[in-house]
Amino acid sequence: MTIDPNETLCFKRSIGRTLLLLSLSIPFLVIGYLLTTGVFDAPGSEGDGRILGILCMVFFGGLGLYGVIRLALKPDQAIEIGPEGIRDQRISTGWLPWAHITGISTWKSRGSSFIMLELDETFEAGLKQSAVYKLFKLANALVGAKGHCLNPVGFDVSFRDLRSVILAYAEAHGAPAVE
Known part of the structure; x- marks a missing residue:
């Protein structure tokens, strides 16, 4: 790719x-x-x-x-990655700008892998999230996930490809590409 x-x-x-x-x-x-x-x-x-x-x-x-x-x-839901940042409507309708992403890591649980995005606390406090997403975030935190989970299950991209794209964009736009 x-x-x-x-x-x-x-x-x-x-x-x-x-x-x-x-x-x-x-x-x-x-x-x-x-x-x-x-x-x-x-x-x-x-x-x-x-x-x-x-x-x-x-x-x-x-x-x-x-x-x-x-x-x-939402049949046309998508994960978008661009110079502005990442937009996953499951997390928020707005962009998660690279400048506010403080950490990117991979978390594995029971055979599934997730890309974890840690956000600047000030930015995250103002982020509009749905009640359902907040509930899932709480459940994920209870099992050890730290941050916002990105998982491409059900999307036209593999985990490996999504991860490599996010890391390449993060590096190009100044966000920490931590693994």
Whole structure:
């Protein structure tokens, strides 16, 4: 991949990859349903798995529904990287300028890799973030993620390519390219 840090690159959401990810909730919905019917209950137990089944259906059904709604409302969502900085509408509608990015690192958890962006505290305090993103950021922080997570799952770019583009742009525009 040839990188020109003076141009703005746009990595669009892949509808096929997103639908594939969303389809992963279907087996868990089926398992949850089966738990509620008592198929897996031991003889003599009276619906002990029912609550677990309901929780499974609510959790994975909610995730699937949230993903479908998000896909329907923003099918053209993209990660943009340019001379101005990085714009990922999952984090904020505005740009994250290179001058306010204080750290770039990679964080791995349970087989998934994330690009972590640390922002200047003053800039971050004024950053408009959705309530859903704040909730995900809190959950990520509870498992050890420090900063803002960028993950290209469901987008038309590999993690390796996204990481190399971000580091090249960071170097070209004066942001710390820390690994």
